[in-house]
Amino acid sequence: MNQQYARKxxxxxxxxxxxxxxxxxxxxxANTSIPDQANVLFYKKGAAAYEVLRKGFNxxxxxxxxxxxxxxxxxxxxEAVQYAAKNNLPVTIKSGGHSMEGFSCNxxxxxxxxxxxxxxxxxxxxxxxxQPGCTLAELYNALFSKKRYLPGGxxxxxxIGGLTLGGGYGLLSRKYGLTCDSLLEVTMVDGRGNIVNxxxxxxxxxxxxxxxxxxxxxxxxxxFRTYAAxxxxxxxxxxxxxxDPARMRNITEQWFGITxxxxxxxxxxxxxxxxxxxxxxxxxxxxxxxxTKAVQQFTRLTDKxxxxxxxxxxxxxxxxYAEDQPLFFKNASAGLYKSFDDISGYINKVLEITRNxxxxxxxxxxxxxxxxxxxxxxxxxxxxxAYGYFSELQTYWExxxxxxRLLQRFQAVQDIFAQNNISAQYRNYPDSNFKNWEHLYxxxxxxxxxxxxxxxxxxxxxQQEQSVRI
Numbered sequence: 001m002n003q004q005y006a007r008k009x010x011x012x013x014x015x016x017x018x019x020x021x022x023x024x025x026x027x028x029x030a031n032t033s034i035p036d037q038a039n040v041l042f043y044k045k046g047a048a049a050y051e052v053l054r055k056g057f058n059x060x061x062x063x064x065x066x067x068x069x070x071x072x073x074x075x076x077x078x079e080a081v082q083y084a085a086k087n088n089l090p091v092t093i094k095s096g097g098h099s100m101e102g103f104s105c106n107x108x109x110x111x112x113x114x115x116x117x118x119x120x121x122x123x124x125x126x127x128x129x130x131q132p133g134c135t136l137a138e139l140y141n142a143l144f145s146k147k148r149y150l151p152g153g154x155x156x157x158x159x160i161g162g163l164t165l166g167g168g169y170g171l172l173s174r175k176y177g178l179t180c181d182s183l184l185e186v187t188m189v190d191g192r193g194n195i196v197n198x199x200x201x202x203x204x205x206x207x208x209x210x211x212x213x214x215x216x217x218x219x220x221x222x223x224f225r226t227y228a229a230x231x232x233x234x235x236x237x238x239x240x241x242x243x244d245p246a247r248m249r250n251i252t253e254q255w256f257g258i259t260x261x262x263x264x265x266x267x268x269x270x271x272x273x274x275x276x277x278x279x280x281x282x283x284x285x286x287x288x289x290x291x292t293k294a295v296q297q298f299t300r301l302t303d304k305x306x307x308x309x310x311x312x313x314x315x316x317x318x319x320x321y322a323e324d325q326p327l328f329f330k331n332a333s334a335g336l337y338k339s340f341d342d343i344s345g346y347i348n349k350v351l352e353i354t355r356n357x358x359x360x361x362x363x364x365x366x367x368x369x370x371x372x373x374x375x376x377x378x379x380x381x382x383x384x385x386a387y388g389y390f391s392e393l394q395t396y397w398e399x400x401x402x403x404x405r406l407l408q409r410f411q412a413v414q415d416i417f418a419q420n421n422i423s424a425q426y427r428n429y430p431d432s433n434f435k436n437w438e439h440l441y442x443x444x445x446x447x448x449x450x451x452x453x454x455x456x457x458x459x460x461x462x463q464q465e466q467s468v469r470i
Contacts, residue, residue, distance in 0.1 A: 040076030042083075043068045053113050054105060056094070057157070059326045060403060061102030065092075065111045072116050074187065074195060074220040081218065082193040084110040085461060091191075092464045093214050095132040096159025100331050101432045103214060103464040104162070112218055114161060122146065126226045127184065132161025132219050137321060144314040149229035151176035156321030161219055165212035166428035167382045169390070171282050171320065174264045174369025176227055180209035181376040185223040190216065191457030207452040210382025211442060213427060215449065215468040216456040230265075230284035233316035234309070236295055238279040238302040248351050251277045251301055255364070256340035258297045260388070263290050264369035272362045274355055277302070284313065328403060330410050331394045332431035334362065335422035336387035346420050350413055357409045361394040383443030384424045392429055430466055437466050 043050040044067050053068045066089060069080035084091045090109035097104055097115075105111055118134035120142045128150065130139060137156030143149055153163055153170040160179075168179025176182070186198045186208050196217070198205035207216060240251055255270045262268060265285035271278040279298050283291050299305050308316075337343060343350070354362045368388040370376075377385045393413055395406045411433060418435070425434060427441040438446045446468070453460075453468045460470055 039072055040079050041070040041072075042080075043070065053115075054111065055326060056097040056099060056102055056104055057326050058100060058102060058330075059328045059400075060330065061105065063102060063105040063107050065106050066108050068111045068113055070113045070116060071220075074189065077112060077114075077189045077218045077220055078193050078195060080110065080112050081189055081191070081461065085191075085193065085459070090463050091218075091461050093161075093218050093462070095161035096135055096157060096163075098155070098158045099162065099213075099430075101430045101465070103430065103466065106464065114159070114218070114220075117220065123223070128224050128226050130160055130222050130224065132159060132222065134160050136160065136163070140314065140317060143226060144229060146226075147229050148226040149176070149313065150179065150182055150224050150226050152179050154317065154320035154322065156318070157324040160222070162213060163428065164222060165208055165210075165219065167210040167426065168428070169365075169367065169371070169426075171233075171267045171317070172230075172284060173371055174262075174267055174366060175230075175284065177370045177373055177376050178210070178380075178382060180380055180382060181371075181373070182225045182227075183209055183222055184225055186219050187221040188217040188219050188456070191459055191461035196456065203452060204456070206379060207381050207449055209380030210427070211445060211449045211452075211468070212381075213467075214462060214464045216452055217462055230313050232310040233282055233284045233313050234287070234307070234311075235316065235319070236281040236283075236298070236308075237306045238281075238298045239304045240277040240302040241304070242275050243277055245348065245351060245355065248272060248277055248355070249348060251279075252347060252351070252364075253340050253344070254297070254301055255279060256389070258294055259366050260339070261290060262294060262366065262368075263288060266291060266294070266366075268294075268366045270364045272351065272354055273360070274358055282316075327396060328398065328400065329394065329396045330407060331392060331429065332410075332414070333425040333429035334391040334393040334414065335417050336367070336384050336424040336426065337364075337389040337391065338387055339389075342422075343420075346416055349416050353409055353413050353416075357395070357406065359395050359397055359406055360409060360413075362391070362413070363394065364389050364391045381442065381445045381449060383445050384426070387424060390426055392426075432465055434466075438469075441466075442468075 050068055071077045071080055091112055092104055092106045093112050094104035095114045114133040117131040119131045121129045126148055136152050136158050139160055151172045164179045164183055188196050190196055259268045265283055267282045269280045354360050367390050372385045395410050397403055397406055425440040434440055449468045453470055
């Protein structure tokens with residue numbers, strides 16, 4: 001597969017790598033030699049490549065690791081982890097750099113950057129091996145060339161590593177399950193620099209299916225089950241304008257009721273902003289009576305409706321690839337729900353803040369379908385399959401000085417959910433302000449994940465602000 005970097009800036013690294021090392025030789029500690037550069041390149045502050053590599057997708061997050069290890073292969077990851085251990089450096093892991101709270105970087109430690117590790121290779125029975133730095137856009141290109149599909153997210157520049165390890169949901173998850181449900185095997189460098197494989201240890205695979213973001217080691221390869229790709233996807237969009245509080249609440253309540261009857265081939269999202277309600281409905285199967293009914297109901301509920309033609313899945317997904325350049329934003333899980341009843345008593349307070357905060361979005365997405373497969377629940381650390389809906393709160397701004405007020409408003413909404421006993425949050429949309437995050441993300445599985453952590457990272461080498469504790 002093409003080994004270029006996911007962002008245009010990374011193209012600079014080829015020219016910068018040798019010059020940076022010559023101009024700024026890495027001398028962390030005098031008693032530790034630098035590993036061979038054939039497998040991993042090291043950068044410290046002052047090198048031009050360091051500035052490119054340390055940045056993530058969220059411009060709000062600004063961290064400065066002591067050293068960045070740009071790994072080329074599994075051997076390079078081993079060398080990086082061993083080097084960090086000798087120098088007593090905490091390690092965080094970056095594949096695509098889309099951690100919404102910047103958990104793929106740190107201050108004063110080592111970041112192992114996996115963006116060069118993006119190879120794919122096909123095996124028997126449609127199985128696919130993927131390195132964690134492969135972005136979804138690159139992965140989908142590889143899959144669609146074989147008319148195959150792996151359920152994943154919709155943002156093209158997200159790395160498959162972080163997406164999978166936290167669960168991974170997207171437009172087709174109701175049909176095929178979470179991304180982690182298709183994970184068959186992982187190769188990992190543990191916290192002491194040992195290469196391990198999940199084949200002899202089902203507990204490691206269980207933990208990496210929804211509980212593995214930067215917790216136990218550095219995943220260097222994943223093997224997935226893939227599926228025959230649906231031939232087409234059709235999208236329907238519905239908009240309601242200048243909504244008053246009563247209408248916005250009614251649209252929200254009606255949306256929950258309508259989406260409870262959607263077939264698994266459909267996905268829907270409700271997106272609420274200052275005075276506009278937007279509904280997305282997608283379908284990758286035949287236009288059944290259930291789909292027709294939902295379209296008619298959404299049409300009566302809103303002011304403007306548009307429908308795309310049914311186009312190839314490859315073409316349809318590109319519409320959702322989203323912005324691939326860094327932004328100022330905060331985007332976090334705002335609770336998983338079973339129905340509108342879970343939020344009916346206080347949703348007016350949430351909508352009031354949303355309506356009066358330009359730049360803020362409250363969004364609810366459908367789960368359910370094959371995400372609720374009982375066998376998948378047994379085989380993964382993802383604990384929230386009983387919930388039919390996942391909500392997220394978003395806010396965006398243009399300049400750094402605009403952030404404080406929006407972040408205060410954001411926290412006010414999160415406080416409403418916390419005060420009303422929302423007890424489940426999605427790990428891939430973390431919030432650094434969550435209290436009791438261990439059980440919000442992992443539920444009753446947290447203690448079991450701690451045992452995996454003790455086995456593979458007893459020194460707590462691999463860590464970030466909300467990693468599993470020993």
